[in-house]
Structures are given as C-alpha cells and as structure tokens.
Amino acid sequence: MSTYYVSHDVSRCIGCRACEAHCKVKNDTPAGSNYCKIMTVGPRLSRGIPRFDFVYMACFHCEKPWCVDACPTGAMQRRDKDGIVFVNDDLCVGCKACITACPWGVPQWNGATGKVGKCDLCMDRIDQGLAPACVSKCVTDALTFTTAEQASESRRQQFAESLLSKQDQQG
Amino acid sequence: MKKSIYSMCGMCTVRCHIRAEVEDNRVTWMEGNQHILGGALCARGAAGIALRDDTERPQGPLIREGARGEGKWRQVSWNEALDHVAGKLGEIKEKYGPQSIVVSSRGGPWQGLYKTFVHAIGSPNYTNHDNTCGRNTHHASLSVNGVARKGLQYDYKNARHLVLFGRNLFAALLLTETRAVMEMLQKGGRLTYVDVRVTETSSKATRFFHVRPGTDYALALAMVHQVIRENAYDAEFVDKYVKDFSALCTFIEPYTPAWAAGECGIDEDSIINFVREINEDRPRVIFHPGWNLSRYNDSFYASRMLHILNGLMGNVEMEGGLFFPKGPGDCGVKSIRTVDCRKPDIERADGCGTTYPQFEKGPGLAHLLFPAMKTGKPYPVKAWMAMRHDPFTCMPDPQQQKEYFDNCDLLVSIDTHYSEFGWYSDVILPESMFLERDNHIIVQKGLKPRLAVRRKVVEPRFDTKAAWDIFRQLAVRMGVEEYFPYETIEEFWNWQLEPTGYTMADFEEKGFIELADKPVFYDRGELEGRFKTPSGKIEVISQVLEEAGLPSLKPYQSPAPPPKGKFRLVYGRVAVHTHSHTQNNPLLHQMMDENNLWIHTDEAKKLGISDGDMVEVAAANGYSGRLRAFVTDFIHPEAVFTVHGFGRQVPRQTRTHERGVSDQRLMAGLLDVWDQAGGAISLCESFVTVRAAQ
Known part of the structure; x- marks a missing residue:
C-alpha cells in the first residue's frame, strides 16, 4: 500500500459522480475508461427504508501490485518514495497483461492511444502539495486524501464522538 | 502564462461560485470557490470545459x-x-x-x-x-406569506429536521444547499422525504413516505391535522403572527392520519410518529414548500399547507429555520x-x-x-x-x-x-x-x-x-x-x-464582495409587516384567492387511478445532467447517454417485462419511444418514471440525437391542464401505455 490513502465516507456520499467527472477531465480519459468510479448497489431495503449504497473504486496502490509483476515492459511501476503505482506511457505496449492481473479491474484501456492508463493519485498535484482531483472537488466532502494511519485514527475519533453524543442525547 | 480567475459556473441555473486556472486561453483546472464551497464542484460543472471544446454548438449567428x-x-x-x-x-x-x-x-x-x-x-x-x-410554490408563498417564493430562505445547516415533498435535492445539487443539508445530517438532524419513488435524497432520509402519486396534499393535510391535535405547534407564535388559525382548525378536522394513510398508501402510525418527532425537533423544523411543484392539479394547495406548517412551527427568522433574505440595505450599504x-x-x-x-x-x-x-x-x-x-x-x-x-x-x-x-x-x-x-x-x-x-x-x-x-x-x-x-x-x-x-x-x-461579517437576523419579536400580506401576518385565508372565486382552503379530491392498462407518467432529474441542456455534452453524454423507464416489479411481471428489457412507451397523441426498463419495487405501481431531457431532435447534436425518450412529447394534451389557482402546468397528469418492445 502506498503511503497515501483515499478514504470514502459512505454516510456522506450521495452518488453524484462528481469524482468520476473531475477524474476524467484531469486525466483526459476516453469514454469507457474511468480511473475512479462510484459503483452503485441497490436500491435495497435497509431497516425499512430503500437505500442506495455507493462504493468508491479507484486503485489501492498495493504494496505488492499484481499489475507491476505482470507487466513485461516495465511500464507499470511503483514509485519508490511513496508507493504510488503508475504507468510510464512511453513503455506501455498495450498488451493488457496488467488488466488480466489486477483482481479489482483497476487498469483502464484507452482505445485511442492503444495503451493502459490508471489512477496515479494525481501525482503531479501531490508533488505540489495538493490533493487528487476527485478529493479536491468532492461535493459533500465524502472523500479525504490521507494516510492509512490517519484514516484509522480519524475513524476511531469519529466513532468515539458519536458514541458520546448518543449518550448525551439519552442522558 | 498561468492565471487564476474567480467566476460563476453556468452549467445549470444554480450558478455556483468557481475558480478557474487558465493557460494559453485554455482552462486547465476548475473548482468550486474555496471561500464558499471548499472547492466542491459537481459533474455538470466539471463538464464546462467539455462544453467549450464542443464543436456541436452554434458557431456564429x-x-x-x-x-x-x-x-x-x-x-x-x-x-x-x-x-x-x-x-x-x-x-x-x-x-x-x-x-x-x-x-x-x-x-x-x-x-x-x-x-x-x-x-x-x-x-x-x-x-x-x-x-x-416554481410558479405554484411562488403563488402559494404570496398567498400565505405575502412574499415571493424566494422571499424566505432556509438555514438547513442548523435545522434539526428537514421535510421534503419530492424535492430531490441530492440530485439537484445547489451546492451550498447540498453541503448544508449534509452537515445537518452529520450532526444528527432528521430528514423526512415524500415521493412516489426512491431517489438519491430518500436514500439519505431518516423517514420515507412512499406515497401514491398525486396524494401529496392529503399527506400535508394530515400533518397539519395531527400537529394541531397534538399541540405540536408554537402557540405563542401562531397567536402573534398567524391569521385565521381557527378557520384552519375547523377545515382540517376530517383529515386524520388514518384517512391519509388510506389515501396515500402508507402507515397511520408513521404519520403519528412523524409528528411526535416534529414536536421534539421544533422550532428547528423546515418544511420545504417545494420547488418544481408543477406536478398535480392540487400542487398549489399542497404547497400552501407546507408554508402554513412552517408558520405552525414558529420557525421564522431564527437559526435552523426560515429567514428573510437580507440585502445591501440591511448591511448599511447602498x-x-x-x-x-x-x-x-x-x-x-x-x-x-x-x-x-x-x-x-x-x-x-x-x-x-x-x-x-x-x-x-x-x-x-x-x-x-x-x-x-x-x-x-x-x-x-x-x-x-x-x-x-x-x-x-x-x-x-x-x-x-x-x-x-x-x-x-x-x-x-x-x-x-x-x-x-x-x-x-x-x-x-x-x-x-x-x-x-x-x-x-x-x-x-x-x-x-x-x-x-x-x-x-x-x-x-x-x-x-x-x-x-x-x-x-x-x-x-x-x-x-x-x-x-x-x-x-x-x-x-x-x-465576491461580502457585505456582512456575520449572519444578519431581524428581531423575532417584531416580524409583523415583514409578511407582505394585507394583515402583515401569515394568512390562512387569502383575500386574493377569495376575490378570484377560489377557495383558500380547498377540500381534498382523490386523484383518479390510471385508466386500465395505463400508468401515470412522472419525471425527474439526475446529478449528471441539467434538464434538457447537457445531453449532448461530450463528458456528460459519456456519463449518461440515455434515459430508462422505471416500472414496479409486479406491473412489469404482468407485462412480461424483465429488468433491462427494451420497452415501448406510448402517449395518446401518437408519440411513442423505446427505452430500457428499470424494474424495481421502489416506485409506486401506478406510476412509471423517466429522466427529463432525452429524445432530442436536433440532428447537429450527433451524440444525443434521438437517444432515449422525450417525456414532454409523451405529455399529451397537458398544455391545457394547469392549476387554476397556482398557474403552473400539471406535468404529472398524463397517462401512458407500456409494453415489451418487439
């Protein structure tokens, strides 16, 4: 896993797909190629109310990426300093081995260039101290650009606060 | 050279504040204004750059x-x-x-x-x-509050309970509103939503009234009935600022929760429990009076009841309630x-x-x-x-x-x-x-x-x-x-x-230029005259309506069920398109290229239609179109639903030309079906037939 982590707070997500749109604009991806995507499940009944569930799918930037191992040309790479998995366009020959290898369908085919593209967490922005496009413009602040450690800490804090506020209401 | 320019979006009529970065006369980055929206921008806003790049628009007079x-x-x-x-x-x-x-x-x-x-x-x-x-809502507001539809605004963020009748605000995306309602929910606020189908907004609701089409007014009447019966209103505020309250009490008597439950197809208990919640949450309760409420022949009267419910909550000119929007004059600025x-x-x-x-x-x-x-x-x-x-x-x-x-x-x-x-x-x-x-x-x-x-x-x-x-x-x-x-x-x-x-x-x-550092509120004890009605108060009986020979309090009439073999056509919107403006936008077309037809599982079964099948939908005027069925339990069986704006006829818009079905072409004869008191066209008063496409 890379140093970074994009956390998705499903209670805030309204499934508006702004993240997908901003990603497509930033990365200039053709139709059918989505470096990040909101997967909608439902509607289905949950405690008496029909709900949609939304799951944000981009790239997990694995510690041992299947795609990097599968790539025969060295185009698919893992950046040493922070573990971001990205494609070096010049080396990609379009063999799609990474698409076969990835268990989550992350690498995206670009029919116009005959190459693969994928989420690189907007490396150019990160290197300027900015957040990825999807996170920067999320409509309801459902996405947060963070680290795995910070995400854990913040979730524990949130849980603790909600527990206490429930006690306050009951007491 | 790179420039950063503040401006306003124009992909829909919300006109969110934005900031754009430009290099060599090309936009390289666009985001919501950090000072108002924290950078937030919706998919439609993102597609502004694609609109500029699009050659399939008029290139000269x-x-x-x-x-x-x-x-x-x-x-x-x-x-x-x-x-x-x-x-x-x-x-x-x-x-x-x-x-x-x-x-x-x-x-x-x-x-x-x-x-x-x-x-x-x-x-x-x-x-x-x-x-x-919004004309029904507007006329309703004038008749009750004496001010325009936008003459009262809503402090969602600090509310404890927001009630929405068919207002799908998590797809409409007025971003300041979207974000404020999300903050309200995150702070434990409650959201009650009323509609004939599940929506992005009902999905976040704490209570969902899944009603029969055309019965909004019945539910609003029962809410008023129960609020009065349970004394779940602000008696002091009503005494001071609501005129003709006793006429309302008399009128509302027959409209019990039990009656509305039958009419709307919902639980009696859910209405009673809803009013108990309201009683806990008031005065920080907002009844949104509707936006695109040009739907049924009594939508104007439903909106009037929602405006009246706000009066009963006594929620005017306070945090978490309604407020009169302030202008430069209220800030000492010309x-x-x-x-x-x-x-x-x-x-x-x-x-x-x-x-x-x-x-x-x-x-x-x-x-x-x-x-x-x-x-x-x-x-x-x-x-x-x-x-x-x-x-x-x-x-x-x-x-x-x-x-x-x-x-x-x-x-x-x-x-x-x-x-x-x-x-x-x-x-x-x-x-x-x-x-x-x-x-x-x-x-x-x-x-x-x-x-x-x-x-x-x-x-x-x-x-x-x-x-x-x-x-x-x-x-x-x-x-x-x-x-x-x-x-x-x-x-x-x-x-x-x-x-x-x-x-x-x-x-x-x-x-932008901010004219006040902190929120400006009027004195809540001195609101008389702020309501621009003849009495300066919230009025249950409207002189304008009465003089035009129209009732202020209209007895409820049950909507006719669809004729045999037909469905009531209802329409709505999505987060990735603006009405009928954006279907040909290169980016948004990629995200949604045609509409589908929602139909209830039981009705689909009777017609031999499975989820994803092509169906033909036809209107009395001879127009018909083909689109895919979305078969779900979460639309009322009397209705079929589609997203507005598709089925476009402009050949130069090659991406979207003839894709999907046009809801307005299916609305046969509706130019002559409009609310006599509210004025708006009743867009959900038409019926269509549906069959499996050959």
Missing part, C-alpha cells in the same frame, strides 16, 4: 433558409443577424403594435436585462419558464445600480393580473400566451424571442406548441447550444458559453448578502457574444439604447458599483 425545423441555416455576421432581427421586430411593431412581441427566459439573476429590453420596446410580455417549475424600464401600462396577453387576478403580473404564464397566438385575443402575439429558454422541452407537447408558434412571424433563440426551439426558430443568436463571457454584477441575498459577478475566463472560441452585448446592440437598433447606459462591460460594472463605494478590485480577493 444563424438565419433559417428552409422551412421551420428543416435544419437549413446560413451563418451570417452579427451585424446582419442583429439588423435582421431588429428589422423584423420593427415590422411587427408597426403592423400589430409592440405588445405582440414576447421575450421569454429561464429567469435568474440577470433577467432584468431581457425584461428591460422588451419593456423598452413597448411590450409588457416578458415571461419565463416558471410555469413548468445597493448597486441595475438596468430597468417600467412595464408598459398594457394588459398582458396571457391575462395574468386581469382575466386571472390570482396570478401575479410579473413574468405571467408562458402557456397562457398560446391562446392569444391562436385567437388574436386580447391582441395578436407575433414574435417570440427565447433567451436561454427552450419552450419545446420546458413545456409539454411540443407537437401542439408548433401549431401555436406557426402563427408567429418571428422566432428567435438566444442560447449557448441548439435548443429544440432554436432548431425550429428563424434566427439563432449564439450566446458565448459561461467560461467565455462576462455578466453584470448581481446581489445575492441571504443571511450574509454579497455582490457577485461572472468573469470571462477564456476568449470565445466561436463567433458568439455575451447577453449584455446582444441586448444592447438590439436596443441600439430599436432606438431604445438609453436604457442600456454602457458600451463595454467595464463601463457597465463601474456604473453599477458607483453608488456602493466598491470597485472591481474588491472582487479580486475572494471572487
């Missing part, structure tokens, strides 16, 4: 060559196009009088410009799209100048304010101009200029509309894209898309009012112009340029700002 709708155009210079339009307007003015000219628009904060033009040339007939949008011309003292062609005293004269009602086109009474209507307004997709039954419009000698469309009406018109004057144009300064009222301005971010890619320039140039040709006292936008801005003491430089820091 077009004059029709062939028959109307045939699609033969001659691209001409602006001088030729403007001379042509002004010449035709002059001839019509000469022959039929200036009042036979109509200018329509989408409304919005810049409409003073178009209104000024039509008034200056001598016509009272300015109109807008509100007859298919307001900006704006172009204006008094409305000519001539009866409106649609009869608003005369034949129909219950309807505000303001923009009148667009659909009531059609009879004048046909009969020439009270006088002929011979020219229609549609500014960013598409009558053929806003209003039902474009087939029938064409027969009316064929009585006109001149049809002009001013728009950034080809509208359906534009394609049928005689002249298209292409407006620059929002990133390519400036607009004049506006006041945004609120708890913390501000001055706002849209700035040109990049130069126009094609031979297009901004509205301030188009209308001024037409005014010059019509000899009324004194109403447009500027030649450049800089002169316009400076003239507007002069009384305020601000300059354009004051917009640089944040993209």
Whole structure:
C-alpha cells in the first residue's frame, strides 16, 4: 500500500459522480475508461427504508501490485518514495497483461492511444502539495486524501464522538 | 502564462461560485470557490470545459433558409443577424403594435436585462419558464406569506429536521444547499422525504413516505391535522403572527392520519410518529414548500399547507429555520445600480393580473400566451424571442406548441447550444458559453448578502457574444439604447458599483464582495409587516384567492387511478445532467447517454417485462419511444418514471440525437391542464401505455 490513502465516507456520499467527472477531465480519459468510479448497489431495503449504497473504486496502490509483476515492459511501476503505482506511457505496449492481473479491474484501456492508463493519485498535484482531483472537488466532502494511519485514527475519533453524543442525547 | 480567475459556473441555473486556472486561453483546472464551497464542484460543472471544446454548438449567428425545423441555416455576421432581427421586430411593431412581441427566459439573476429590453420596446410580455417549475410554490408563498417564493430562505445547516415533498435535492445539487443539508445530517438532524419513488435524497432520509402519486396534499393535510391535535405547534407564535388559525382548525378536522394513510398508501402510525418527532425537533423544523411543484392539479394547495406548517412551527427568522433574505440595505450599504424600464401600462396577453387576478403580473404564464397566438385575443402575439429558454422541452407537447408558434412571424433563440426551439426558430443568436463571457454584477441575498459577478475566463472560441452585448446592440437598433447606459462591460460594472463605494478590485480577493461579517437576523419579536400580506401576518385565508372565486382552503379530491392498462407518467432529474441542456455534452453524454423507464416489479411481471428489457412507451397523441426498463419495487405501481431531457431532435447534436425518450412529447394534451389557482402546468397528469418492445 502506498503511503497515501483515499478514504470514502459512505454516510456522506450521495452518488453524484462528481469524482468520476473531475477524474476524467484531469486525466483526459476516453469514454469507457474511468480511473475512479462510484459503483452503485441497490436500491435495497435497509431497516425499512430503500437505500442506495455507493462504493468508491479507484486503485489501492498495493504494496505488492499484481499489475507491476505482470507487466513485461516495465511500464507499470511503483514509485519508490511513496508507493504510488503508475504507468510510464512511453513503455506501455498495450498488451493488457496488467488488466488480466489486477483482481479489482483497476487498469483502464484507452482505445485511442492503444495503451493502459490508471489512477496515479494525481501525482503531479501531490508533488505540489495538493490533493487528487476527485478529493479536491468532492461535493459533500465524502472523500479525504490521507494516510492509512490517519484514516484509522480519524475513524476511531469519529466513532468515539458519536458514541458520546448518543449518550448525551439519552442522558 | 498561468492565471487564476474567480467566476460563476453556468452549467445549470444554480450558478455556483468557481475558480478557474487558465493557460494559453485554455482552462486547465476548475473548482468550486474555496471561500464558499471548499472547492466542491459537481459533474455538470466539471463538464464546462467539455462544453467549450464542443464543436456541436452554434458557431456564429444563424438565419433559417428552409422551412421551420428543416435544419437549413446560413451563418451570417452579427451585424446582419442583429439588423435582421431588429428589422423584423420593427415590422411587427408597426403592423400589430409592440405588445405582440414576447421575450421569454429561464429567469435568474440577470433577467432584468431581457425584461428591460422588451419593456423598452413597448411590450409588457416578458415571461419565463416558471410555469413548468416554481410558479405554484411562488403563488402559494404570496398567498400565505405575502412574499415571493424566494422571499424566505432556509438555514438547513442548523435545522434539526428537514421535510421534503419530492424535492430531490441530492440530485439537484445547489451546492451550498447540498453541503448544508449534509452537515445537518452529520450532526444528527432528521430528514423526512415524500415521493412516489426512491431517489438519491430518500436514500439519505431518516423517514420515507412512499406515497401514491398525486396524494401529496392529503399527506400535508394530515400533518397539519395531527400537529394541531397534538399541540405540536408554537402557540405563542401562531397567536402573534398567524391569521385565521381557527378557520384552519375547523377545515382540517376530517383529515386524520388514518384517512391519509388510506389515501396515500402508507402507515397511520408513521404519520403519528412523524409528528411526535416534529414536536421534539421544533422550532428547528423546515418544511420545504417545494420547488418544481408543477406536478398535480392540487400542487398549489399542497404547497400552501407546507408554508402554513412552517408558520405552525414558529420557525421564522431564527437559526435552523426560515429567514428573510437580507440585502445591501440591511448591511448599511447602498445597493448597486441595475438596468430597468417600467412595464408598459398594457394588459398582458396571457391575462395574468386581469382575466386571472390570482396570478401575479410579473413574468405571467408562458402557456397562457398560446391562446392569444391562436385567437388574436386580447391582441395578436407575433414574435417570440427565447433567451436561454427552450419552450419545446420546458413545456409539454411540443407537437401542439408548433401549431401555436406557426402563427408567429418571428422566432428567435438566444442560447449557448441548439435548443429544440432554436432548431425550429428563424434566427439563432449564439450566446458565448459561461467560461467565455462576462455578466453584470448581481446581489445575492441571504443571511450574509454579497455582490457577485461572472468573469470571462477564456476568449470565445466561436463567433458568439455575451447577453449584455446582444441586448444592447438590439436596443441600439430599436432606438431604445438609453436604457442600456454602457458600451463595454467595464463601463457597465463601474456604473453599477458607483453608488456602493466598491470597485472591481474588491472582487479580486475572494471572487465576491461580502457585505456582512456575520449572519444578519431581524428581531423575532417584531416580524409583523415583514409578511407582505394585507394583515402583515401569515394568512390562512387569502383575500386574493377569495376575490378570484377560489377557495383558500380547498377540500381534498382523490386523484383518479390510471385508466386500465395505463400508468401515470412522472419525471425527474439526475446529478449528471441539467434538464434538457447537457445531453449532448461530450463528458456528460459519456456519463449518461440515455434515459430508462422505471416500472414496479409486479406491473412489469404482468407485462412480461424483465429488468433491462427494451420497452415501448406510448402517449395518446401518437408519440411513442423505446427505452430500457428499470424494474424495481421502489416506485409506486401506478406510476412509471423517466429522466427529463432525452429524445432530442436536433440532428447537429450527433451524440444525443434521438437517444432515449422525450417525456414532454409523451405529455399529451397537458398544455391545457394547469392549476387554476397556482398557474403552473400539471406535468404529472398524463397517462401512458407500456409494453415489451418487439
């Protein structure tokens, strides 16, 4: 896993797909190629109310990426300093081995260039101290650009606060 | 060189504040204004760059060559196009009088410009799209509160409970509202949602009333009944500010939760429990009175009850409730100048304010101009200029509309894209898309009012112009340029700002000028007179309605179930398209390229339709179309639903041409079905047949 982590707070997500749109604009991806995507499940009944569930799918930037191992040309790479998995366009020959290898369908085919593209967490922005496009413009602040450690800490804090506020209401 | 420019989005009519980065006349980054939206921008906003890159929009002024709708155009210079339009307007003015000219628009904060033009040339007939949008809610607000629909705003963020009747705000995406409601939910606030189907908003609700179509009014009546019965209202506030409360108590007696449960197809207990929640949460309870409530024949009366419920909550002029929007005067600042011309003292062609005293004269009602086109009474209507307004997709039954419009000698469309009406018109004057144009300064009222301005971010890619320039140039040709006292936008801005003491430089820091540091509230103890009704209070009985022979409190009439073998057609919107404007946008087309038809599982089974099957949906006027079925338990069995805006007919929009089905073409005969008291067209009062496609 890379140093970074994009956390998705499903209670805030309204499934508006702004993240997908901003990603497509930033990365200039053709139709059918989505470096990040909101997967909608439902509607289905949950405690008496029909709900949609939304799951944000981009790239997990694995510690041992299947795609990097599968790539025969060295185009698919893992950046040493922070573990971001990205494609070096010049080396990609379009063999799609990474698409076969990835268990989550992350690498995206670009029919116009005959190459693969994928989420690189907007490396150019990160290197300027900015957040990825999807996170920067999320409509309801459902996405947060963070680290795995910070995400854990913040979730524990949130849980603790909600527990206490429930006690306050009951007491 | 890289530049950063604050501006305002124009992908929908919310007009969110944005910041754009530009290099070599190309937009390289666009985000929501950090000071207001924390960077947030929706998918439609993201597609602004794709709109600029799109070549399938008018690239210069077009004059029709062939028959109307045939699609033969001659691209001409602006001088030729403007001379042509002004010449035709002059001839019509000469022959039929200036009042036979109509200018329509989408409304919005810049409409003073178009209104000024039509008034200056001598016509009272300015109109807008509100007859298919907020007019019922607006008239309801005037009748209850004495103020316009937007004369009260909502402090969602600090509310404890928000109640929405079919207002799907998590797909509408007025981003400040979206974000405030999300904060309310995160703080443990409750959201009650009423609709005939599950939506993005019902999915986040704490309570969902899944009602039978056309029964909103029944549920609102039962809510009032139960609120009064359980004393779940602010007696002190009601005593002070609500007139005719006893008439309401008498009227509401038969409308019990048990009765409404049967009528709406919901649980009696759920209504009772809802009112108990309300009682815990008040006064921080907001009943949203509806937005696009041009749906059923009693939507106006449903909206009136929602306005009255706010009065019962006593939630006015407080945190977490309703408030009167504040302007520059409330902050000790002189307001900006704006172009204006008094409305000519001539009866409106649609009869608003005369034949129909219950309807505000303001923009009148667009659909009531059609009879004048046909009969020439009270006088002929011979020219229609549609500014960013598409009558053929806003209003039902474009087939029938064409027969009316064929009585006109001149049809002009001013728009950034080809509208359906534009394609049928005689002249298209292409407006620059929002990133390519400036607009004049506006006041945004609120708890913390501000001055706002849209700035040109990049130069126009094609031979297009901004509205301030188009209308001024037409005014010059019509000899009324004194109403447009500027030649450049800089002169316009400076003239507007002069009384305020601000300059354009004051917009640089944040993209807007904030007129107050903290929220401005009026004294809650001194609200009398703020309600602009005859009594200065919230009125249950409306003199205007009574004098027009209409009841203030209308007994409920149950909607007829669909005729055998038919379904009630309901429509709505999505987060990735704006009404009918964006279907051909290269990016948004990728995200959603056609609409589908929601149908209840049991009904689909009877018709042999499975989820994802192609179906044919047909209307009484002979129009039919094919689209995929979305089979779900979460739409009422009496209804089928589709997203508005598809089934477009403009061949030059190659991506979206004939994709999906047009809901408004299915709305057979609805031009004549409108709320007699509220004025809006009842867009959900038509029925369609559905069958598996062969």
